[in-house]
Amino acid sequence: MKLRSKMIAIMAVVLIVALIGSLSIGCKKAEAAGGVMKIHIDQPMSLDPPFCVESEGMQVIRQVWDGLFDYDPVTLDLVPELCENLDVTDDGLVYTFNIRKGVKFHDGSPLTAHDFVYSWTRAVLAETAAYLAYHLSAIKGFQACQEGTATTLEGVTALDDFTLQVTLEYPYQDFINTLGHVVFYPVREADIEKWGNDYTKHINGTGPFKFVEWVDEQYIKLVRNEDYYGANAKLDAVEYRIITDENTAFLEFKAGNIDYCAIPTGKIKATEEDPELKDNVITIPILALYFYGMNTQSEPFKSNPKLREALNYAIDRKNICDVIMEGVPTPATGFVPRGIVGFAENQAPYTFDQEKAKTLLAEAGFPNGEGLPTLNLGFNTGSGHELLAEAVQADLKEIGVNIEIEGFEWGTLIEKAQTGELNFFRIGWGADYPTMDNFMYPLFHSQSADNWTGYNNPEVDRMLAEARQIKDEEQRIAKYREIEKAILLDNSFIIIYFYGARRVVADKVKGFVLSAMDNYDLNKVYIESAE
Helix, strand or coil: CHHHHHHHHHHHHHHHHHHHCCCCCCCCEEEECCCEEEEEECCCCCCCHHHCCCHHHHHHHHHHCCCCEEECCCCCCEEECCEEEEEECCCCCEEEEEECCCCECCCCCECCHHHHHHHHHHHHCCCCCCCCHHHHCCECCHHHHHHCCCCCCCCEEEEECCEEEEEECCCCCCHHHHCCCHHHCCCCHHHHHHHHHHHHHCCCCCCCEEEEEEECCCEEEEEECCCCCCCCCCCCEEEEEECCCHHHHHHHHHCCCCCEEECCCCCHHHHHHCCCCHHHEECCEEEEEEEEEECCCCCCCCCCHHHHHHHHHCCCHHHHHHHHCCCCCEECCCCCCCCCCCCCCCCCCCCCCHHHHHHHHHHCCCHHHCCCCCEEEEEECCCCHHHHHHHHHHHHHCCCCCEEEEEECHHHHHHHHHHCCCCEEEEEEECCCCCCHHHCHHHHCCCCCCCCCCCCCHHHHHHHHHHHCCCCHHHHHHHHHHHHHHHHHHCCEEEEEEEECCEEECCCEECCCCCCCCCCCHHHCEEEEEC
16 A cells, blocks of 8 residues: 555656756746646547546546545545535444535536435436446445336435435445545536536536537537636636547647647657657556456357457467557556555466467367357557557467457447447446446446446355445455456456556646546646746
């Protein structure tokens, strides 16, 4: 725990020093009030909190909203935002939150505890069909709402305008750590009644920046919230530039038209060595996993775990990380990444062993790939994923497995994976909150909306429920490690690597810190200019 915090702290300090300490000789620099920061993202799927399932939309709404809590960018500890005080009963079942007074939505409406009751209920109702509802599954009454037999979430009540009480079905030890997630953000009932499904284009938050406009495939604009309850942002505005291809976005960055973007695959080392850019490169470990899902409810994967296991041994992860990704990520050794409390080395048994892969393939009934139909692998275009898919394609070819690769727009890929239309697909999973549970329950519990591989192991479901209730941290970690091992033996994923950030930020942008959860807070950012 201490080593993790120290490591991230050092990287964050180095980044801050690099961003703040670079001054031109003979030119006085000053913190400039105002300015517009321009950030590259791909097209989001939604900006409505319970439907915001991917990082693109989350980047935006984290600037538009405050929640009960947030995560410290360096330590990842929970820090209060809209919650002033918290009381938890000894049995761990009842949480009482005192809501900060004087907070307003961007339209001037006051925030009250009733807004949380409405928002959390809305998120879990069957008629809402929210992807992220499972984050609230420990709250009393969740199942009834999901089944459509209740229209209110029994465990969430407003004791008065500024006191929110939450009752759990069981003592979920990590519950408090989940509350920095976007699904818990408060929305106004009047806004949902007015806009319905179009609310994603009319969001009304509580944070330091106000939503202005979203033009599909072009941009999303935010402006400073002048009536923010905290210290006002220094930036006048934020403009998210929507560009599918990261090479195009990088060219825009180099032309001075974008202030923050990803460094394209294949250009990381060159950017790190560029005298004009090297001091502004961000390469830190990220709490995220890159993998390929295999739908265990459809053939040829459904009835053949040996096939799934063979594919895992056939992949040269080190080549992908060191050559294609230029040393930024590290080969995955399990589902829980380094930096999460409880991470253990070498949870996964997989090595790069194509002879073993061939043996397993023969045991699966497909010696040298004979009789195995061509597999179709889907990935999202524009972010270097094609290069990785081609590497996987080449590795599998060596053991006799033929695959065809196909690129999709990000939202389309997610939809095809969720519906089962695509049974072999690239996906990435980043920390919603920094816990082991977050890397297992969403992906592997049989009732989770994010279980896109159709994974269903009743024993794993039982152990996940048990682990959530273990009060002693060491015992809880031991149980999650046991669960991780059990899941890995089922081989429903081809794990590839633990992410590393590969970003670059304009020299004029100061105070920008990227956390290990791939989050940032633009409220503290300012533009430096020459006087």
